[in-house]
Amino acid sequence: DRGNTGRATSACEPWGSVLGSVNPDLASERQTASFSVEKLTALLDGGTEQTRIRRAVVEAIESDPVFSRENQYFQTQNERYESAVRKAVHLQKKMHEMGWTENGPEYKALAGDVAFLLHRVFMRSISVLGSDKQIAKWIPLATQHKLIGSYAQTELGHGTYLQGLETTAVFDTATQEFILNTPKISAMKWWPGDMGRSATHTVVFAQLYVHGKCYGIHPFIVQIRSLQDHSLCPGVTAGDIGPKMNFEHIDNGYLLLKNVHIPRENMLSKFCEVRPDGTYVRQGSQKINYFTMTTVRISLISDEVLTPLMKACTIAIRYSVVRRQSKLKPGEQEAKILDYQTQQEKLLPQLAAAYAFHFINDYLQELLNRGYIEIQKKNFDMLPELHALSSGFKAVITQHCTAGVEICLRACGGHGYSLLSGLPSLYTKILASCIYEGENTILLLQAARFLIKCFMAASAGQPVPPSVTYLAAVKHGKCPAKNKLDFLSPDIYTEAYQHVAVRLTSSTAEKLQDLIQSGVNKHDAWNQCTVQLVQAAKAHCHYIAVKNFAETVEKLETKAGIQKIMKHLCDLFALHGIFSNTGAFLHDGYTSPAQMDMVTASYLDLLAVIRKDAVPLVDAFDFTDKTLNSALGSYDGQVYQRLYQWAQKSPTNQMSPAYETYLKPLLHNTLSKL
Amino acid sequence: DRGNTGRATSACEPWGSVLGSVNPDLASERQTASFSVEKLTALLDGGTEQTRIRRAVVEAIESDPVFSRENQYFQTQNERYESAVRKAVHLQKKMHEMGWTENGPEYKALAGDVAFLLHRVFMRSISVLGSDKQIAKWIPLATQHKLIGSYAQTELGHGTYLQGLETTAVFDTATQEFILNTPKISAMKWWPGDMGRSATHTVVFAQLYVHGKCYGIHPFIVQIRSLQDHSLCPGVTAGDIGPKMNFEHIDNGYLLLKNVHIPRENMLSKFCEVRPDGTYVRQGSQKINYFTMTTVRISLISDEVLTPLMKACTIAIRYSVVRRQSKLKPGEQEAKILDYQTQQEKLLPQLAAAYAFHFINDYLQELLNRGYIEIQKKNFDMLPELHALSSGFKAVITQHCTAGVEICLRACGGHGYSLLSGLPSLYTKILASCIYEGENTILLLQAARFLIKCFMAASAGQPVPPSVTYLAAVKHGKCPAKNKLDFLSPDIYTEAYQHVAVRLTSSTAEKLQDLIQSGVNKHDAWNQCTVQLVQAAKAHCHYIAVKNFAETVEKLETKAGIQKIMKHLCDLFALHGIFSNTGAFLHDGYTSPAQMDMVTASYLDLLAVIRKDAVPLVDAFDFTDKTLNSALGSYDGQVYQRLYQWAQKSPTNQMSPAYETYLKPLLHNTLSKL
CATH class of the missing domain: 1.20.140.10 (Butyryl-CoA Dehydrogenase, subunit A, domain 3)
Structure with missing residues (x-):
């Protein structure tokens, strides 16, 4: 053994624990807060009473060992699922004990770390889409957990575009049943939460066929597992879709239906109904x-x-x-x-x-x-x-x-x-x-479609909804800022954002019309404008966010320093957006290059100002250490101690069979020759 | 049991497997390639012979079941580690069998999926930093795997800034030993690969002290585990740092040293040596x-x-x-x-x-x-x-x-x-x-420091290295493009990139000098310019990348359509950079708003052109299905079949104890009352 010389004192952690005593580098940051952290927390919560309630619930949850997330980062997907189910079941008990309701602030405190969230969606969809009779039948069963529900919309081959779903539900007047099928592999339900391992029932979205005619997508309640022994129902194939980047505690599932018969009453029928003779009735x-x-x-x-x-x-x-x-x-x-x-x-x-x-x-x-x-x-x-x-x-x-x-x-x-x-x-x-x-791109294009429509209406002098009236008032001026301090004026930057949103919307509307007038099919023309339409939709939202922030600051109480620090943050939010996207503001000369240099100067100045209050500003979010579950982010700032302490608990520090099986033979085969 | 009506045919996968037969939607994309995929692959590999060798190695690796990555996405951190060790040990055997060398293309084919990569760094550091005598002693031991090496530089409290490392190595003339210590928790070695569970030796970087004087950071070979039974050596505490976002197959470790003695000969001494009497000698x-x-x-x-x-x-x-x-x-x-x-x-x-x-x-x-x-x-x-x-x-x-x-x-x-x-x-x-x-920001600032220095030198008429001579030739013209096709000319866009790089460098140099002249301490001034310095460094690299791409295209053979498609990609790379960063090009009027609209038009046109060759362009990367290990990316495009097939193998589809423990009691407690 060509080892070290070998005279060493016994090893172990030679430092006492400092956990709980605040790191002086963090403590000093809190002494110079320019505002009352407690008051800002209350503002974020919507009032001191809300803060009190939230804290009480968090305390009740975090002091209960069943809800502990201590070993979460070490758990396998199976362990995460089992823990989420355990917590969900325990939560029912806890809610009963504490008198909490499903719509109260308590649910929020658990931050989605429990199973059966889709059970809630199952119930909501029945409440919204079901008839009074269906609601009366299913909601009590679900509330009392006599079944576990899920919500099966997305398919392997279809996401956001619902009309493309391929699962079929054919009405059979002879038996008064719907017969559900997964006609192709791309029609398998894929991704629904709680469906892979837990759910007994699910709401299946399928193309409705009556007498050979397709009536489009409708929702059906389908039982998928036995209430007696949890085995899959006849005609049902279901399972878990496997590992994902996160949501390991959720059993996202797949579902394949082969001639599954369900009674006529299982089609959710608040808006549409199939009568016993096959007549299709749309109502409401x-x-x-x-x-x-x-x-x-x-x-x-x-x-x-x-x-x-x-x-x-x-x-x-x-x-x-x-x-x-x-x-x-x-x-x-x-x-x-x-x-x-x-x-x-x-x-x-x-x-x-x-x-x-x-x-x-x-x-x-x-x-x-x-x-x-x-x-x-x-x-x-x-x-x-x-x-x-x-x-x-x-x-x-x-x-x-x-x-x-x-x-x-x-x-x-x-x-x-x-x-x-x-x-x-x-x-x-x-x-x-x-x-x-x-999906975000599709959503932005939907917002853009609304923008273009409103822009055209506004241009034609027609009335438009409040959030887009600004599109009617296109101003061709220039930004009036004279020095860098002018860019700390909300009027100046809000106007600049508005100008950009109008310009991007109007120029894209113009391109669209030019293409159509030059003979391009209107759908192709739309596709050729989508990159710019996305930009317009983003600019519109960014403008509204800046304007709303400025208006909110305006209304804040001037006491306790809160308005002042919020004003700084509002300025930073606005100027960061300009600094990161200078081309949009420079493009038509609304902002001059010299003004852009002023933006940059004011923006960089603000960083140094807000830096002083950075820690109080995050303290105001009021997360407990257990909620953060972070070795780097705890309130006491004892980062290194905590990293070391947590690492020691990792399962990777248990003895590995790799030594006996691989390392020892590798090292020893040749060791004798040393 | 309020179930479905229950008459269903037995469930299972009702479609035959289509794996291996190419999805027609993918096949059709390959029929219209505008160039020879095989020739492009050879270009990327550096020649047809290189392609042949690479494929042979990949085939040898992938046909060996020990190297299989089939269940990788289902494995725990412990399983990943054990598999990486197994593969590393097997690779030694394989290399011997096949006559492969460590520097050959074979290693690359394994794509870092094996353990002991730090063993190579251990060897390289001894080769570079060790004396001839040290090389003669340690390299054969390492080559024959009589030890497993690691490389312990980074500490819990110190990364990129090496001078700040806190581990100490004190020379004791009496015993002719260095005594190594971890004086504070922030001085623990943290992150070194292969150190958490595998390594027997490591190169430790520590502050050298002789006769009470500090000589800065030096490298020392330290044994940390017994070669007999793998137990930790006296004075050594070491383990695995736990779960990470990836690299689960690597045992990144921590190391705490308490009065660990090592012989004088273990300081790597190609450049510096401590003589027996404690004299410190720097050489070379x-x-x-x-x-x-x-x-x-x-x-x-x-x-x-x-x-x-x-x-x-x-x-x-x-x-x-x-x-x-x-x-x-x-x-x-x-x-x-x-x-x-x-x-x-x-x-x-x-x-x-x-x-x-x-x-x-x-x-x-x-x-x-x-x-x-x-x-x-x-x-x-x-x-x-x-x-x-x-x-x-x-x-x-x-x-x-x-x-x-x-x-x-x-x-x-x-x-x-x-x-x-x-x-x-x-x-x-x-x-x-x-x-x-x-860390990237620090690296960009190092590049920026070089840029500023060269800009100052060039401005003073002094010679500068080839890649930055352009800084001397500041041109104040305007972009000469007249229509959107002009922006498909490499001269036009390369010049635009150059202009931006010069402007960002010169304006930041000017701001820096202004600050210093206005009395700001030069270090504070530097800090106040760092956001802009980072921009300048990025612009410099972006310019060189565009210029190099254009020059490469110029030199390509005109046959087989490769030059043409590479020209399109070069144009797209350049125009995408302008389109995504319009402000930098508009700022001083070098590019006009009208020209920017031409860039946008040309850029969007190019998308439609390159889209036609998109599949052949990725096929040319020539990844095997096993290398990609992706249900979405396989050559045959049978995406849905493969997702379904792979999901069924997930451990989450084994029976879970959650049903008996939690779900059954939940459902059955109330079931009787139905």
């Missing part, structure tokens, strides 16, 4: 369906998109004042990495975006509430605008926040890449939000 | 160290960055001609998604970038070879330029290709998110390349 307005999609898209923004970005900012910013690297000046201590301009430029715009999108979410929620009231009165006028805004913002916010989480991850260097940082799982989860509930 | 030039880093950064581009992007393009483009979604025109069949302009705009620029960076890699390799020859002659003049180019391009290419892989993943919608698509693991792996071997 289906417009409400659009409203459901709109609701879903808006409701996912807060929990599934903003929360991950806020968590990522918390982790990356706390880490960036604890991590020291290189020297800013020779002879000094190594600098906190957040003191580097490049690090500020990565993280602080993400922080500003988190606030900007929090406020636009409030705006969308309020619009949705107004829309709902109108719809109750059978007034559907707001639907097109709501649909366009929810589509556009779903795409813009998921895209922006996904990029933001990735930036946070990379800004933490190697340690960000460790699962123990919490950042990889935030990234792989938020990434899915760009795809589900409508 | 250390400049070669920079050359090593340069070599590593350039060598990773091909295997670790370009290959993943090429694979991702292959998967996403093949999938995009098989996947159909929505209709381009009413009444038509659903369209291939690659026929949508937005999908082309996502994927085709990534394809063009893959080719652009392949050619810039050739350029860098050639430069490196020339540099090596000069260094052999003790001429170090090329080092600063080589260092700047390797730093800048490492950052630019890893960043661009990582973003490209993510775009490919997202362009495949939900199925891209499944691990079975192969895209998630390509993404999580390439992402690491932005962090390791020098």
Whole structure:
């Protein structure tokens, strides 16, 4: 053994634990906050009472060991699933004990870490699409968990384009049954959550055929597993679709139907019904369906998109004042990495975006509430605008926040890449939000279609919905800013954003018309404009987000320093958008090159200003350590201790058979010859 | 049991397997190739003979079941590690059998899927940093695997900034030993590959102290595990750092040293030596160290960055001609998604970038070879330029290709998110390349420092290295393009790129000088310019990449259609860069808004042109199905069959204890009351 000399003291961790005592590099950041963190938290929650309730629920959940996420990063897909089922079952008990309801704030606190979320969608779809009789039959069964529901829409070969679904449901007047089939492999249901291993029932979307005629897509309740022993029902093949980037706790499934018979009563029939003789009857307005999609898209923004970005900012910013690297000046201590301009430029715009999108979410929620009231009165006028805004913002916010989480991850260097940082799982989860509930490019094109339509109407002097009236008032002026401070005026930058949105919409509308007039088929012409249409839709949403942020700041109380710091963030959000997209603002000379240099100067100045409050601004998000589940992001900033402590618990530190099987023979075969 | 009516035929897969027969939607794409795929493959390989050798090796590896990656997406971190060790040990045998050498093309074919890659780095560092005596002692031991080596540089608290490392090595003249210690938790070695579970030895970088004086960072060979039973050596604590986004097959480790004694001979002493009496002697030039880093950064581009992007393009483009979604025109069949302009705009620029960076890699390799020859002659003049180019391009290419892989993943919608698509693991792996071997922002700032220095020298009329002579010739003209076709002229766009690189460098140099002249400390001034310095460095690399692509196309044989399609890709690469970054080109009026509209028009036209050859262009990368390991990307395009077949093999389709433990009690507790 040609080893070391061998006189060493016994090894172990030679440092006492400092966990819980705040790292001085982090503590010092909190002493100089320019505003009241507690008041900002209350603002984000919607009031101090809401903060109190949220904290109480989080405490109740986190103090219950069944809900622990301690070993989450070490678990296999099977273990994650089993843990999610355990938590879901326990949650039922807990909710009963605590008197919580499904629509209360409690559900949110679990952050999607439980199974049976699709059971809720199953219930919602019956409530919305079912007849009163169907609701009376199925909702109590589902509420009492006498069955476990799922929602089978997407197919292996079909996603966002619902009309293309291929599963068939043929009505047989003789037996009064629908016969469901998966006619081709591309027609297999694929991706539905809770369906791979758990669900006993599911709502299947299929092409309805009666007397050989196709009536399009309709929803059917289909039992897929026995309530006695959970075996698959006759004609049903189902299973789990396997590993994914995240959502390992969810059993996304596949489903193949071969001559599966279901009673006539199982077609959800609030809007359409097949009578016993095969007569197809359509009743009521289906417009409400659009409203459901709109609701879903808006409701996912807060929990599934903003929360991950806020968590990522918390982790990356706390880490960036604890991590020291290189020297800013020779002879000094190594600098906190957040003191580097490049690090500020990565993280602080993400922080500003988190606030900007929090406020636009409030705006969308309020619009949705107004829309709902109108719809109750059978007034559907707001639907097109709501649909366009929810589509556009779903795409813009998921895209922006996904990029933001990735930036946070990379800004933490190697340690960000460790699962123990919490950042990889935030990234792989938020990434899915760009795809589900409508693929982003398709959604942006839907928003663009609305924009073009409104632009044409506005140009013709017709009335248009409030969010797009600005399209009518095309101004051909120039940006009036004279110096860099002028770019801290919301009027100046909001106007610039508006100008760009109008220009991109009008120029694309013009290109579209030119193509059609030159003889190009209108569908081909549309396709040839889609890259620019996407740009226009994004510019429209960006403009509204900036305008809404500025208006929100205006209304904030001037006390406690909150308005001041929010104003800085609003400026940063707006100027970062210009700085990152200068061409759009320079293009027609609205902003001059000299003005663009002023934007750059003001933008870079703002980074240094906001940097001082960076830690208090993420503290205000008020995430507990258990919620963050990050070795880098804990409140005490004891990053290195925690990484070491957590790594030691990894299953990879158990004895591996690889030594006896491979390493020992490799080393020993030749060792004798040493 | 309120089930379905129950008369169903027995379920199973009702379609025969079509695997192996090419999907007609993919086959038709190959019939219209405008060039010879086989000749393009040979061009990429560097000749038909190279293609033949590569294919033979791939065949030898892939036909050996020990190297199978069939179940890779289902494996735990422990299983991945064990499999990597098994493959590494088997590879030794295979190499001996086949007569392969470590530097031959065979190693590349395994694509990093084996353990002991750091063993190679261990050997390389001894070869480069060790004395002849040390090389004679250690290299044979390592070659024969009488030990397993690792390379312990990075610490928990220190990455790219090597001078900050905190591990200490104190020389004791009495015992003629170095005593190594980890004085603080932040000084633990963290991340070294092969160290967590496998290595017996490692090269430790530590601050050398002799007679109380610190001589800076030096490398020491330290044994960490027994060669007899693999137990940790006295004073050594080591283990695995736990789960990461990828690289689960590698046992990245931690290492804590407590009074570990090693003999004086274990300090690698080609350049520095501690004599028995404690005299410190420096010998020879250390400049070669920079050359090593340069070599590593350039060598990773091909295997670790370009290959993943090429694979991702292959998967996403093949999938995009098989996947159909929505209709381009009413009444038509659903369209291939690659026929949508937005999908082309996502994927085709990534394809063009893959080719652009392949050619810039050739350029860098050639430069490196020339540099090596000069260094052999003790001429170090090329080092600063080589260092700047390797730093800048490492950052630019890893960043661009990582973003490209993510775009490919997202362009495949939900199925891209499944691990079975192969895209998630390509993404999580390439992402690491932005962090390791020098964090990208730091590397770009190093390249920028070189640029600023050369710009100042050039402005003062002093000579500068070839790649930056253009900085001296600042031209203040305007872009001469008159119509959109002019933008298909390499002279036009190369000149535009050059203009932007000069402008960004000169304006940042000016800002830097202004700040210093206004009294700002020069280090603070530098920090205040870093966001813009990063932009300048990127513009410089982008310019060189465009210029090199255009020059390469110029030299290609005009036969077989290859020059023509490469010209299209070169144009697309250049115009996509302008289209995505219009502000930089518009800023000082070099390009007018009207010209920018021409760029947009030409760029969008090119998408439709290249779309026709998209499949042949990825076929030319010549990946086997086993190499791609993707259900979406196989040569036959039988996407849905393969997804279904692979999903059925997932461990999540084995019986779960969750049913008996949780689901059954939940359903049955209430079932009796139904």
